[in-house]
Amino acid sequence: MLMNRPFLWLLFVFNLLGSIYGFYWYGNQMADTEWYWNLFVPDSPTSSTLFTIVVLLWLLGRRSRWLEMLSMVTNLKYGIWACGVIITYWNANGIVDGTDLMLMLSHGAMAVEVVLYNFNYKFDRSVLWIGACWLLFNDFVDYVYDIHPWLQDERFTAYIQFWTPVLSLLVLVFVAVLRPATARSK
Template identity: 70%
Template sequence: MLHVIRTQLMSRPFLWLLFICNLLGTIYGFYWYRNQMEATEWYWNFFVPDSPTSSGLFTLLILLWLLKKSSPLLEMLSMVTNIKYGIWACGVIFTYGAADGAIEAQNWMLVLSHGAMAVEVLLYNFAYKFDWRWLWVGAVWLLFNDFVDYVYGIHPYLQDGRFLADVTFWTPVLSVATLLLVAMLRPKARTNWHV
Protein backbone atom coordinates (compact mmCIF):
# COMPACT_ATOMS: atom_id res chain seq x y z
CA MET A 1 0.00 0.00 0.00
CA LEU A 2 2.79 2.41 0.93
CA HIS A 3 4.56 1.64 -2.34
CA VAL A 4 1.37 2.44 -4.28
CA ILE A 5 1.01 5.80 -2.51
CA ARG A 6 4.64 6.71 -3.13
CA THR A 7 4.41 5.69 -6.77
CA GLN A 8 1.33 7.91 -7.17
CA LEU A 9 3.05 10.84 -5.44
CA MET A 10 5.95 10.58 -7.88
CA SER A 11 3.82 10.04 -10.99
CA ARG A 12 4.28 12.72 -13.60
CA PRO A 13 0.58 13.76 -13.80
CA PHE A 14 0.43 14.22 -10.02
CA LEU A 15 3.74 16.11 -9.95
CA TRP A 16 2.52 18.42 -12.71
CA LEU A 17 -0.66 19.12 -10.72
CA LEU A 18 1.40 19.77 -7.59
CA PHE A 19 3.77 22.00 -9.56
CA ILE A 20 0.91 24.13 -10.93
CA CYS A 21 -0.79 24.44 -7.52
CA ASN A 22 2.45 25.44 -5.80
CA LEU A 23 3.41 27.84 -8.58
CA LEU A 24 0.05 29.61 -8.36
CA GLY A 25 0.27 29.69 -4.56
CA THR A 26 3.78 31.11 -4.73
CA ILE A 27 2.75 33.84 -7.15
CA TYR A 28 -0.22 34.74 -4.96
CA GLY A 29 2.04 34.70 -1.90
CA PHE A 30 4.39 37.27 -3.40
CA TYR A 31 1.35 39.35 -4.36
CA TRP A 32 0.13 39.08 -0.74
CA TYR A 33 3.44 40.53 0.49
CA ARG A 34 3.57 43.35 -2.09
CA ASN A 35 2.70 46.14 0.35
CA GLN A 36 5.22 45.02 2.96
CA MET A 37 7.91 44.65 0.31
CA GLU A 38 7.19 48.15 -1.01
CA ALA A 39 7.44 49.53 2.54
CA THR A 40 10.74 47.73 3.22
CA GLU A 41 14.21 48.86 2.14
CA TRP A 42 15.12 46.97 -1.04
CA TYR A 43 18.13 45.23 0.53
CA TRP A 44 15.87 43.49 3.08
CA ASN A 45 13.22 42.40 0.56
CA PHE A 46 14.64 38.89 0.21
CA PHE A 47 13.77 38.29 3.88
CA VAL A 48 10.18 39.59 3.74
CA PRO A 49 8.15 36.94 1.83
CA ASP A 50 9.07 33.87 3.91
CA SER A 51 6.15 31.63 2.92
CA PRO A 52 6.12 32.26 -0.85
CA THR A 53 9.88 31.86 -0.96
CA SER A 54 9.46 28.51 0.81
CA SER A 55 6.71 27.30 -1.54
CA GLY A 56 8.79 28.59 -4.46
CA LEU A 57 11.69 26.39 -3.37
CA PHE A 58 9.42 23.34 -3.34
CA THR A 59 8.00 24.35 -6.73
CA LEU A 60 11.54 24.41 -8.15
CA LEU A 61 12.21 21.02 -6.59
CA ILE A 62 9.12 19.53 -8.25
CA LEU A 63 10.30 20.95 -11.57
CA LEU A 64 13.69 19.26 -11.07
CA TRP A 65 11.95 15.94 -10.42
CA LEU A 66 9.92 16.39 -13.59
CA LEU A 67 13.21 16.96 -15.45
CA LYS A 68 14.61 13.79 -13.79
CA LYS A 69 17.15 15.79 -11.82
CA SER A 70 17.73 16.36 -8.13
CA SER A 71 19.40 18.80 -5.75
CA PRO A 72 20.08 17.78 -2.14
CA LEU A 73 20.50 21.45 -1.21
CA LEU A 74 17.13 22.43 -2.71
CA GLU A 75 15.47 19.40 -1.11
CA MET A 76 16.75 20.35 2.32
CA LEU A 77 15.95 24.07 2.02
CA SER A 78 12.44 23.44 0.74
CA MET A 79 11.79 20.93 3.51
CA VAL A 80 12.97 23.04 6.45
CA THR A 81 11.45 26.30 5.23
CA ASN A 82 8.04 24.85 4.35
CA ILE A 83 7.76 23.02 7.66
CA LYS A 84 8.88 26.04 9.67
CA TYR A 85 6.81 28.73 7.93
CA GLY A 86 3.81 26.46 7.42
CA ILE A 87 3.63 25.79 11.16
CA TRP A 88 4.57 29.39 12.04
CA ALA A 89 1.66 30.89 10.07
CA CYS A 90 -0.86 28.41 11.50
CA GLY A 91 0.44 29.03 15.03
CA VAL A 92 0.19 32.81 14.72
CA ILE A 93 -3.32 32.64 13.23
CA PHE A 94 -4.54 30.28 15.96
CA THR A 95 -2.96 32.46 18.66
CA TYR A 96 -4.84 35.54 17.50
CA GLY A 97 -7.98 33.51 16.84
CA ALA A 98 -7.97 32.12 20.39
CA ALA A 99 -7.52 35.61 21.82
CA ASP A 100 -10.22 37.13 19.60
CA GLY A 101 -12.67 34.24 19.92
CA ALA A 102 -12.90 33.68 16.16
CA ILE A 103 -10.84 33.15 13.02
CA GLU A 104 -11.84 35.05 9.88
CA ALA A 105 -12.58 33.16 6.66
CA GLN A 106 -9.50 34.64 4.97
CA ASN A 107 -7.34 33.33 7.79
CA TRP A 108 -8.81 29.83 7.42
CA MET A 109 -7.61 29.94 3.81
CA LEU A 110 -4.15 30.83 5.10
CA VAL A 111 -4.29 27.98 7.64
CA LEU A 112 -5.16 25.49 4.90
CA SER A 113 -2.52 26.71 2.46
CA HIS A 114 0.25 26.98 5.06
CA GLY A 115 -0.68 23.69 6.66
CA ALA A 116 -0.46 22.11 3.21
CA MET A 117 3.05 23.55 2.81
CA ALA A 118 4.28 21.62 5.85
CA VAL A 119 2.38 18.43 5.05
CA GLU A 120 3.43 18.16 1.40
CA VAL A 121 7.17 18.35 2.10
CA LEU A 122 6.81 15.74 4.85
CA LEU A 123 4.92 13.45 2.45
CA TYR A 124 7.90 13.55 0.10
CA ASN A 125 10.49 12.68 2.74
CA PHE A 126 10.87 9.25 1.10
CA ALA A 127 12.00 10.86 -2.18
CA TYR A 128 14.68 13.19 -0.81
CA LYS A 129 18.31 12.26 -1.25
CA PHE A 130 19.90 14.67 1.22
CA ASP A 131 21.12 13.48 4.60
CA TRP A 132 21.20 15.38 7.88
CA ARG A 133 24.68 16.80 7.19
CA TRP A 134 23.09 19.34 4.81
CA LEU A 135 21.20 20.86 7.72
CA TRP A 136 23.97 23.27 8.71
CA VAL A 137 22.99 25.30 5.61
CA GLY A 138 19.36 25.17 6.70
CA ALA A 139 20.32 26.27 10.22
CA VAL A 140 22.14 29.32 8.85
CA TRP A 141 19.20 30.14 6.55
CA LEU A 142 16.49 29.85 9.22
CA LEU A 143 18.32 31.42 12.15
CA PHE A 144 19.77 34.32 10.17
CA ASN A 145 16.29 35.00 8.81
CA ASP A 146 14.94 34.99 12.37
CA PHE A 147 17.67 37.42 13.39
CA VAL A 148 16.84 39.81 10.55
CA ASP A 149 13.09 39.45 11.12
CA TYR A 150 13.07 40.29 14.81
CA VAL A 151 16.11 42.52 15.21
CA TYR A 152 15.39 44.68 12.15
CA GLY A 153 11.59 44.25 12.17
CA ILE A 154 11.35 42.50 8.78
CA HIS A 155 9.01 39.77 10.08
CA PRO A 156 5.62 39.28 8.40
CA TYR A 157 3.02 41.78 9.52
CA LEU A 158 1.08 40.63 12.54
CA GLN A 159 -2.56 41.45 13.19
CA ASP A 160 -1.36 43.80 15.93
CA GLY A 161 1.42 44.00 18.52
CA ARG A 162 -0.23 41.97 21.29
CA PHE A 163 1.82 38.83 20.67
CA LEU A 164 5.00 40.29 19.16
CA ALA A 165 7.11 39.32 22.21
CA ASP A 166 5.73 35.76 22.10
CA VAL A 167 6.30 35.42 18.36
CA THR A 168 9.82 36.83 18.75
CA PHE A 169 10.60 34.17 21.36
CA TRP A 170 8.90 31.18 19.72
CA THR A 171 10.06 31.73 16.14
CA PRO A 172 13.73 30.72 16.70
CA VAL A 173 12.52 27.90 18.96
CA LEU A 174 10.42 26.68 16.01
CA SER A 175 13.45 26.96 13.73
CA VAL A 176 15.52 24.73 16.03
CA ALA A 177 12.63 22.27 16.46
CA THR A 178 12.22 22.09 12.67
CA LEU A 179 15.92 21.36 12.20
CA LEU A 180 15.80 18.63 14.86
CA LEU A 181 12.71 17.07 13.27
CA VAL A 182 14.29 17.01 9.83
CA ALA A 183 17.53 15.58 11.29
CA MET A 184 15.50 12.73 12.79
CA LEU A 185 13.73 12.14 9.46
CA ARG A 186 17.02 12.06 7.53
CA PRO A 187 19.12 9.45 9.39
CA LYS A 188 20.52 7.94 6.21
CA ALA A 189 20.26 8.10 2.45
CA ARG A 190 16.84 7.12 1.14
CA THR A 191 15.95 4.85 -1.72
CA ASN A 192 16.12 6.71 -5.01
CA TRP A 193 12.72 7.24 -6.64
CA HIS A 194 12.40 8.19 -10.25
CA VAL A 195 9.63 10.05 -12.05
Protein backbone atom coordinates in the same frame (compact mmCIF):
# COMPACT_ATOMS: atom_id res chain seq x y z
CA MET B 1 0.79 7.75 -6.45
CA LEU B 2 2.70 10.72 -4.99
CA MET B 3 5.32 10.33 -7.74
CA ASN B 4 2.78 9.89 -10.53
CA ARG B 5 3.73 12.44 -13.24
CA PRO B 6 0.23 13.92 -13.72
CA PHE B 7 -0.08 14.30 -9.94
CA LEU B 8 3.37 15.95 -9.76
CA TRP B 9 2.36 18.38 -12.51
CA LEU B 10 -0.79 19.23 -10.57
CA LEU B 11 1.29 19.71 -7.42
CA PHE B 12 3.70 21.92 -9.38
CA VAL B 13 0.89 24.12 -10.75
CA PHE B 14 -0.87 24.53 -7.38
CA ASN B 15 2.38 25.42 -5.61
CA LEU B 16 3.41 27.80 -8.40
CA LEU B 17 0.07 29.62 -8.22
CA GLY B 18 0.21 29.70 -4.41
CA SER B 19 3.74 31.11 -4.53
CA ILE B 20 2.74 33.83 -6.98
CA TYR B 21 -0.21 34.77 -4.78
CA GLY B 22 2.06 34.75 -1.73
CA PHE B 23 4.48 37.21 -3.30
CA TYR B 24 1.50 39.40 -4.22
CA TRP B 25 0.29 39.14 -0.59
CA TYR B 26 3.66 40.49 0.63
CA GLY B 27 3.82 43.25 -2.00
CA ASN B 28 3.02 46.13 0.37
CA GLN B 29 5.41 44.92 3.04
CA MET B 30 8.18 44.48 0.48
CA ALA B 31 7.52 48.00 -0.82
CA ASP B 32 7.87 49.33 2.76
CA THR B 33 11.11 47.42 3.40
CA GLU B 34 14.61 48.40 2.34
CA TRP B 35 15.36 46.55 -0.92
CA TYR B 36 18.32 44.65 0.52
CA TRP B 37 16.08 42.91 3.11
CA ASN B 38 13.38 41.91 0.62
CA LEU B 39 14.76 38.39 0.26
CA PHE B 40 13.81 37.84 3.91
CA VAL B 41 10.31 39.35 3.86
CA PRO B 42 8.16 36.80 1.95
CA ASP B 43 9.04 33.72 4.03
CA SER B 44 6.15 31.47 3.02
CA PRO B 45 6.09 32.17 -0.73
CA THR B 46 9.86 31.77 -0.87
CA SER B 47 9.45 28.40 0.85
CA SER B 48 6.68 27.24 -1.47
CA THR B 49 8.73 28.43 -4.46
CA LEU B 50 11.60 26.21 -3.30
CA PHE B 51 9.24 23.22 -3.19
CA THR B 52 7.84 24.19 -6.60
CA ILE B 53 11.37 24.15 -8.04
CA VAL B 54 12.09 20.80 -6.37
CA VAL B 55 8.96 19.28 -7.93
CA LEU B 56 9.91 20.70 -11.34
CA LEU B 57 13.38 19.19 -11.00
CA TRP B 58 11.82 15.80 -10.21
CA LEU B 59 9.63 16.11 -13.29
CA LEU B 60 12.74 16.87 -15.36
CA GLY B 61 14.62 13.91 -13.86
CA ARG B 62 17.01 16.16 -11.93
CA ARG B 63 17.87 16.52 -8.23
CA SER B 64 19.31 19.10 -5.88
CA ARG B 65 19.92 17.94 -2.33
CA TRP B 66 20.45 21.57 -1.22
CA LEU B 67 17.12 22.73 -2.63
CA GLU B 68 15.36 19.65 -1.29
CA MET B 69 16.71 20.33 2.20
CA LEU B 70 15.91 24.07 2.11
CA SER B 71 12.46 23.27 0.78
CA MET B 72 11.79 20.84 3.59
CA VAL B 73 13.01 22.95 6.51
CA THR B 74 11.47 26.22 5.30
CA ASN B 75 8.07 24.78 4.38
CA LEU B 76 7.85 22.96 7.70
CA LYS B 77 8.88 26.01 9.68
CA TYR B 78 6.78 28.65 7.94
CA GLY B 79 3.80 26.36 7.48
CA ILE B 80 3.72 25.64 11.21
CA TRP B 81 4.62 29.24 12.14
CA ALA B 82 1.72 30.74 10.17
CA CYS B 83 -0.79 28.23 11.57
CA GLY B 84 0.44 28.93 15.11
CA VAL B 85 0.17 32.70 14.72
CA ILE B 86 -3.30 32.48 13.17
CA ILE B 87 -4.53 30.17 15.96
CA THR B 88 -3.07 32.57 18.56
CA TYR B 89 -5.12 35.46 17.16
CA TRP B 90 -8.22 33.28 16.74
CA ASN B 91 -7.98 32.29 20.38
CA ALA B 92 -7.53 35.89 21.53
CA ASN B 93 -10.12 37.48 19.26
CA GLY B 94 -12.72 34.73 19.07
CA ILE B 95 -13.09 35.51 15.36
CA VAL B 96 -12.40 33.17 12.45
CA ASP B 97 -12.71 34.60 8.96
CA GLY B 98 -12.39 33.17 5.46
CA THR B 99 -8.96 34.66 4.83
CA ASP B 100 -7.60 33.06 7.99
CA LEU B 101 -9.09 29.71 7.00
CA MET B 102 -7.47 29.96 3.56
CA LEU B 103 -4.13 30.84 5.15
CA MET B 104 -4.42 27.94 7.61
CA LEU B 105 -5.17 25.45 4.85
CA SER B 106 -2.46 26.67 2.50
CA HIS B 107 0.24 26.94 5.16
CA GLY B 108 -0.75 23.66 6.75
CA ALA B 109 -0.48 22.06 3.29
CA MET B 110 3.06 23.46 2.95
CA ALA B 111 4.17 21.57 6.05
CA VAL B 112 2.29 18.38 5.23
CA GLU B 113 3.47 18.07 1.64
CA VAL B 114 7.18 18.18 2.48
CA VAL B 115 6.73 15.50 5.15
CA LEU B 116 4.77 13.36 2.68
CA TYR B 117 7.64 13.63 0.18
CA ASN B 118 10.33 12.84 2.75
CA PHE B 119 10.65 9.38 1.15
CA ASN B 120 11.80 10.94 -2.13
CA TYR B 121 14.30 13.48 -0.83
CA LYS B 122 17.95 12.57 -1.36
CA PHE B 123 19.65 14.84 1.17
CA ASP B 124 21.22 13.66 4.39
CA ARG B 125 21.92 15.40 7.68
CA SER B 126 25.28 16.72 6.47
CA VAL B 127 23.59 19.60 4.63
CA LEU B 128 21.29 20.67 7.48
CA TRP B 129 23.79 23.27 8.64
CA ILE B 130 22.83 25.35 5.59
CA GLY B 131 19.16 25.13 6.58
CA ALA B 132 20.09 26.09 10.15
CA CYS B 133 21.97 29.16 8.91
CA TRP B 134 19.06 30.16 6.68
CA LEU B 135 16.35 29.76 9.31
CA LEU B 136 18.25 31.32 12.20
CA PHE B 137 19.61 34.24 10.17
CA ASN B 138 16.10 34.88 8.89
CA ASP B 139 14.82 34.87 12.50
CA PHE B 140 17.56 37.32 13.46
CA VAL B 141 16.75 39.67 10.58
CA ASP B 142 12.99 39.41 11.20
CA TYR B 143 13.13 40.42 14.85
CA VAL B 144 16.24 42.59 15.07
CA TYR B 145 15.41 44.65 11.96
CA ASP B 146 11.63 44.28 12.42
CA ILE B 147 10.87 42.79 9.00
CA HIS B 148 8.89 39.80 10.28
CA PRO B 149 5.56 39.22 8.56
CA TRP B 150 3.03 41.85 9.48
CA LEU B 151 0.79 40.76 12.32
CA GLN B 152 -2.81 41.78 13.05
CA ASP B 153 -1.44 43.87 15.90
CA GLU B 154 1.52 43.89 18.28
CA ARG B 155 -0.06 42.07 21.26
CA PHE B 156 1.84 38.85 20.65
CA THR B 157 5.06 40.09 19.06
CA ALA B 158 7.21 39.30 22.12
CA TYR B 159 5.85 35.75 22.30
CA ILE B 160 6.24 35.21 18.57
CA GLN B 161 9.77 36.64 18.73
CA PHE B 162 10.65 34.09 21.42
CA TRP B 163 8.94 31.06 19.86
CA THR B 164 10.10 31.62 16.28
CA PRO B 165 13.76 30.58 16.79
CA VAL B 166 12.58 27.77 19.08
CA LEU B 167 10.42 26.54 16.20
CA SER B 168 13.41 26.80 13.84
CA LEU B 169 15.47 24.59 16.15
CA LEU B 170 12.62 22.08 16.61
CA VAL B 171 12.17 21.84 12.83
CA LEU B 172 15.89 21.22 12.37
CA VAL B 173 15.86 18.47 15.00
CA PHE B 174 12.73 16.91 13.44
CA VAL B 175 14.30 16.89 9.97
CA ALA B 176 17.55 15.47 11.40
CA VAL B 177 15.54 12.61 12.88
CA LEU B 178 13.72 11.99 9.59
CA ARG B 179 16.81 12.09 7.39
CA PRO B 180 19.63 9.54 7.29
CA ALA B 181 23.06 10.37 8.66
CA THR B 182 24.61 9.70 5.24
CA ALA B 183 23.22 9.93 1.73
CA ARG B 184 21.37 6.91 0.40
CA SER B 185 22.51 5.57 -2.90
CA LYS B 186 19.85 5.41 -5.55
